[in-house]
Amino acid sequence: MGRKKIVAGNWKMNMTPSEAVTLIDTLKPLVKNDDVDVVFCVPAIDIIPAIEAAKGSNIQIGAENMYFEEKGAYTGEISPNMLTDAGVKYVIIGHSERREYFAETDETVNKKVLKAFEHGLTPIICCGETLTQREQGITIDWIRQQIKIAFLNVTADQAKTAVIAYEPIWAIGTGKVATTEQAQEVCSAIRACIGEIYDEATAEAIRIQYGGSVSAKSAPELFAQADIDGGLVGGASLKPDFGAIVNYNK
Numbered sequence: 001m002g003r004k005k006i007v008a009g010n011w012k013m014n015m016t017p018s019e020a021v022t023l024i025d026t027l028k029p030l031v032k033n034d035d036v037d038v039v040f041c042v043p044a045i046d047i048i049p050a051i052e053a054a055k056g057s058n059i060q061i062g063a064e065n066m067y068f069e070e071k072g073a074y075t076g077e078i079s080p081n082m083l084t085d086a087g088v089k090y091v092i093i094g095h096s097e098r099r100e101y102f103a104e105t106d107e108t109v110n111k112k113v114l115k116a117f118e119h120g121l122t123p124i125i126c127c128g129e130t131l132t133q134r135e136q137g138i139t140i141d142w143i144r145q146q147i148k149i150a151f152l153n154v155t156a157d158q159a160k161t162a163v164i165a166y167e168p169i170w171a172i173g174t175g176k177v178a179t180t181e182q183a184q185e186v187c188s189a190i191r192a193c194i195g196e197i198y199d200e201a202t203a204e205a206i207r208i209q210y211g212g213s214v215s216a217k218s219a220p221e222l223f224a225q226a227d228i229d230g231g232l233v234g235g236a237s238l239k240p241d242f243g244a245i246v247n248y249n250k
């Protein structure tokens, strides 16, 4: 049994609530594809209007981040309960921009991943190397470390339902997409690492996305790779192009 593809948009810090509704109305008819799970990860303030706007479509709404505590004195943070109560199913954890600008670490990523599973949220767990790391030949070592810490104390049953997004930092927002071979090589190493931590069945079940300058042009070849189960799309998820990316196989 094959893994179902999953294509997620990461809107980052774009779209006001009213712009979110307009964009979803525009994209709704373009992102129909029974072969693909379609997720729009939107800013927290857009979640409620986005869920309303996406009703009756195949679009699921995700969050871009959440905190790892249940509630309390954490000014500015969003709790897992707030997300599930609003109808959110997916949450991006540990995006490289969160790690770079908001001091997230492999350890906080792990806490958030555990908390997401506790609440029945599917985490989209991000990993990726810098250009320097790639040039120094330590990409696979680095990614394995990120994965091993992110999955500490995660059970095999939980891991089977997780999504991992491999996003080379040098390919994000740069128009520099990793070559198909580079992307497949790392996604295959991630699957092997999951196999080592858990077992073959877990490695086969987990879904691994590629992210970094994914476009309507690059998506078909990327998503056809054995270990690439879809994409996490930034810039192109804000445009009608996203419809073509979701329909990469048509």
Ligand SMILES: O=C(CO)COP(=O)(O)O
Residues within 6 Å of the ligand: 010, 095, 167, 171, 172, 173, 174, 175, 211, 212, 213, 214, 232, 233, 234, 235, 236
């Ligand atoms: O960071 C990304 C998705 O999370 C990728 O962004 P771009 O598609 O804009 O390169």
